[in-house]
Amino acid sequence: MRIARGYTGKSKVAKFEGGYHGFGDEMSISGHVDPSLPHGTKERPNSVPDSAGIPDNVVSNVIVLTQNDAESCEKILRENADDLACVIMELQSCAGGCVVLMKEFVTFMREITRELGIVLIFDETCTLRAGYGGF
Numbered sequence: 001m002r003i004a005r006g007y008t009g010k011s012k013v014a015k016f017e018g019g020y021h022g023f024g025d026e027m028s029i030s031g032h033v034d035p036s037l038p039h040g041t042k043e044r045p046n047s048v049p050d051s052a053g054i055p056d057n058v059v060s061n062v063i064v065l066t067q068n069d070a071e072s073c074e075k076i077l078r079e080n081a082d083d084l085a086c087v088i089m090e091l092q093s094c095a096g097g098c099v100v101l102m103k104e105f106v107t108f109m110r111e112i113t114r115e116l117g118i119v120l121i122f123d124e125t126c127t128l129r130a131g132y133g134g135f
Contacts, residue, residue, distance in 0.1 A: 001026065004086035004119035012080060014063040014087040014118075017045045027088070029054070029062040040064075043072040068101060070108045077112055086119040 001013050013026055017039070020027075029047050039048055045064040063080055065073045065087070077084065087109065091101050113120040 008085045010083050010085040012061050012063055012083045014065055014084055016065050016067045016089055019090055026058055026062055042066050068105045070105055074112055081116040084118050086121050087113055088121040088123050090123050
């Protein structure tokens with residue numbers, strides 16, 4: 001993410017609700033969805049810290065997207081393109097329930113991020129364990 005910020009000169013990052021990318025402050029946002037918290041809607045998820053101790057300025061620097069929802073992702077990415085350095089995603093997430101991204105959705109994400117000048121990062125934490133060479 002730091003390299004993406006340096007490369008693009010932009011400061012915000014985007015991740016998917018239910019996605020796990022380690023315990024750093026920025027990636028500890030909306031990874032484990034607690035239904036009692038205000039997570040927003042499928043079309044417009046809120047950035048919600050997974051625990052206490054994450055500063056508000058970090059929370060506001062993370063854009064949250066919905067997995068396999070190209071329409072809402074496109075709208076959010078276009079609205080934030082001027083500030084968004086990167087999108088980080090797993091092809092199969094398990095932190096917020098097991099979700100496998102559709103091939104068409106992954107292709108769409110590659111196309112829209114390329115068009116908008118946003119770095120796309122694939123973080124493989126689960127699919128590498130699914131079989132020899134991953135999926």
